Amino acid sequence: MTSSKKIAVVTGASSGIGSVYADRLARRGYDLLLVARRRERLQNLATKLEQTYGIKAETFVADLEKEGDLARLESVLASNPAIRVLVNNAGIAKLSLVAETPMKDSLSQIALNITALTRLTHAVLPAFKERNEGVIINIASVLAVHALPISSIYSGTKAFVLNFSRGLQQELASTGVRVQVVLPAATATDLWDISGVPLAALPQETVMSVENLVDAALAGFDQGESVTLPSMADAGLWERYDTARSDLFAATQTGKPAPRLLSL
Ligand SMILES: NC(=O)c1ccc[n+]([C@@H]2O[C@H](COP(=O)([O-])OP(=O)(O)OC[C@H]3O[C@@H](n4cnc5c(N)ncnc54)[C@H](OP(=O)(O)O)[C@@H]3O)[C@@H](O)[C@H]2O)c1
Secondary structure, three states: OOOOOOEEEEEOOOOHHHHHHHHHHHHOOOEEEEEEOOHHHHHHHHHHHHHHHOOOEEEEEOOOOOHHHHHHHHHHHHHOOOEEEEEEOOOOOOOOOHHHOOHHHHHHHHHHHHHHHHHHHHHHHHHHHHHOOEEEEEEOOHHHHOOOHHHHHHHHHHHHHHHHHHHHHHHOOOOOEEEEEEOOOOEOOOHHHHHOOOHHHOOHHHOEOHHHHHHHHHHHHHOOOOEEOOOOOOOHHHHHHHHHHHHHHHHOOOOOOOHHHOOO
16 A cells, blocks of 8 residues: 555544544555544644645545535545545444433434445445455444443444445455455544543553554555454454354354254
């Protein structure tokens, strides 16, 4: 992923993980399209990255939960042939018991974490496939494979991102289009305070810096990983998990009720 005058689109670039992806992709020579709601933060980052790396960075102010903004971005993604990388990073967490979560918070997570990510992926895919070139990086979470009482909705949205990405990887296996799904564990960003669980409340030894997270995720990309858990030392763990998952699926293909479930 080194290039000049190709454009990388980063959603949620105004803070946290997205802002560091923007920096690292600019360092690799990409021009940028930086997407989020906070115009001033996007503009400041764009100016800094242009000065630092001599690339061109444009901003695209959009609320990706809103139909009109999403449609505007979709049409840019579908029509600009210089776009070669999409980092689907924008996401939110609202961590609370379902019964105590306002419906609008649940729907917000679904709209941003699932619907926007899906629509933006749809928007870039035809051109990526046509050119047989392109990179999609989907930011999921380790909560894609784990649910806590307060993370039912968030975990559900990230499980979608994981399975959506895994299916896409198979669809695109014989093409030059790459999909990487990244499963960060706790990372020091604003997400936590916004989620209702303050970052300061987490055991600090479990929290990764945002720079380490993005650099490790990109190292995983460079090494050809399709699923990257940046904080997991034993890569074999994922292999074993995925083999068990696959065996589980195969074991359901019997067409008969399991003996233990037959009524006596
Ligand atoms: N931090 C962690 O521990 C952690 C762990 C696992 C996964 N993740 C995932 O990492 C991704 C990035 O999160 P982060 O930790 O970097 O949090 P963050 O600092 O809060 O960044 C979230 C980004 O998403 C943007 N965003 C939020 N709502 C939006 C909307 N409606 N429309 C457009 N953009 C919107 C925000 O920008 P504006 O407010 O300017 O719109 C911001 O740039 C998310 O998908 C998150 O689920 C984070």
